[in-house]
Amino acid sequence: MVAEFLDQIKEITAHGALSMAIALGIKLNLFEALAEVSSEENPATPEQVAEIASLKPRYETQNVFDFFSRYVREWLCAMACGGIIEVDTTGEKFWIKKNRVEIMIGPSRNHAFTQTSMFPSYGKVFYDIVNVFQKDGPYGMDYSSYADFYQVMSALSQSWHKKTLVKDFIPMIGMKERLQEGILVLDVGCGNGFHVCELASHFPKSHFIGIDITQKAVDEANSRTNGHKNVEFICMNAADMSKEWTDKFDLVFIFDACHDQCRPDLSVKEIHRVLKPTGLFAMVEIDGTSNCYKDKQEKGSTAALFYTASLFHCLPVGSNTSDALGLGAMWGIERGKNLLKDAGFTNVKVEKCPGFEVNCVYLSHK
Numbered sequence: 001m002v003a004e005f006l007d008q009i010k011e012i013t014a015h016g017a018l019s020m021a022i023a024l025g026i027k028l029n030l031f032e033a034l035a036e037v038s039s040e041e042n043p044a045t046p047e048q049v050a051e052i053a054s055l056k057p058r059y060e061t062q063n064v065f066d067f068f069s070r071y072v073r074e075w076l077c078a079m080a081c082g083g084i085i086e087v088d089t090t091g092e093k094f095w096i097k098k099n100r101v102e103i104m105i106g107p108s109r110n111h112a113f114t115q116t117s118m119f120p121s122y123g124k125v126f127y128d129i130v131n132v133f134q135k136d137g138p139y140g141m142d143y144s145s146y147a148d149f150y151q152v153m154s155a156l157s158q159s160w161h162k163k164t165l166v167k168d169f170i171p172m173i174g175m176k177e178r179l180q181e182g183i184l185v186l187d188v189g190c191g192n193g194f195h196v197c198e199l200a201s202h203f204p205k206s207h208f209i210g211i212d213i214t215q216k217a218v219d220e221a222n223s224r225t226n227g228h229k230n231v232e233f234i235c236m237n238a239a240d241m242s243k244e245w246t247d248k249f250d251l252v253f254i255f256d257a258c259h260d261q262c263r264p265d266l267s268v269k270e271i272h273r274v275l276k277p278t279g280l281f282a283m284v285e286i287d288g289t290s291n292c293y294k295d296k297q298e299k300g301s302t303a304a305l306f307y308t309a310s311l312f313h314c315l316p317v318g319s320n321t322s323d324a325l326g327l328g329a330m331w332g333i334e335r336g337k338n339l340l341k342d343a344g345f346t347n348v349k350v351e352k353c354p355g356f357e358v359n360c361v362y363l364s365h366k
């Protein structure tokens with residue numbers, strides 16, 4: 001038993017290290033470079049990969065061991081030993097298995113792969129997180145502490161939702177026809193605008209407003225509108241929306257942005273106010289049970305991943321005021337339903353989202 005547990009810890013440590021290295025490969029386009037220059041029949045040297053990725057080339061020093069592109073080689077070796085890519089018997093040539101290329105690169109990169117990109121930003125705030133645990137430490141963390149958060153989040157959202165958002169999710173919530181006819185839609189906590197822009201391009205007769213609490217998110221969102229005239233992004237606290245918006249929206253979305261607000265209770269009350277009496281509120285959230293034991297039983301390592309992601313990001317940003325609720329990503333369906341009912345929503349239904357593996361959606365009316 002003890003030996004088994006020690007093996008488990010060793011695996012966890014190795015996988016933690018590999019996660020960081022996969023994230024590095026994603027950031028430096030190394031998987032793309034390797035896929036471009038290699039195959040099982042023609043595996044590539046580190047020099048070839050470095051050249052395609054425009055990274056440090058071959059070292060020309062006196063030392064006989066230095067005749068290769070060392071950083072890229074080290075990364076390739078880590079990936080090969082981790083079973084992510086392949087290495088030939090010389091130990092010097094590498095390739096990606098054909099049936100894995102699509103999982104690892106480009107727009108259809110698998111979300112499990114993309115998810116490794118979270119870890120470098122957690123490493124950056126590691127000592128700040130140590131501080132928030134302290135009795136005299138700050139309440140939490142500000143979004144600005146996570147340098148490239150909006151880009152990482154947007155990449156994650158795309159890898160989670162892009163394939164199925166329009167094709168499966170919108171019909172499932174019963175809004176396809178109304179969006180085609182033209183309605184007014186609000187996305188609360190829109191980040192840098194992936195969902196709004198994706199929906200706006202498919203439903204040109206509808207008008208989309210995205211609000212986010214940080215100007216950085218709004219600026220990034222505005223830079224991706226791609227000329228769509230049916231899109232607006234506004235810097236606004238969801239807990240205190242425009243007084244002129246009462247009964248205004250046909251459809252209000254939240255995509256993974258309720259649990260990390262400091263006062264999600266106030267913002268859901270505001271959503272209740274700004275939703276038309278006939279409108280629909282669709283809140284996409286992390287699918288948790290509100291019970292750690294059940295999360296462990298039902299979701300295993302996915303639950304562990306999201307509790308950890310919450311620890312390093314969602315909980316600290318959602319705890320950053322003296323009156324914050326600090327829900328965390330795994331607050332779960334029981335707490336979610338209560339929050340919506342307390343805000344006045346009736347007939348709250350919670351459904352699995354087609355294709356959104358880690359999510360559920362709360363569908364509610366006034």
Ligand SMILES: C[S@@+](CC[C@H](N)C(=O)[O-])C[C@H]1O[C@@H](n2cnc3c(N)ncnc32)[C@H](O)[C@@H]1O
Nearest residue numbers: 153157189190191212213237238255256257261
């Ligand atoms: C986890 S991100 C999700 C972003 C985006 N919806 C997505 O799925 O890619 C949460 C977002 O909520 C925003 N946010 C947090 N508190 C907010 C508040 N009180 N009002 C509006 N936006 C808020 C954050 O700035 C962040 O962009």
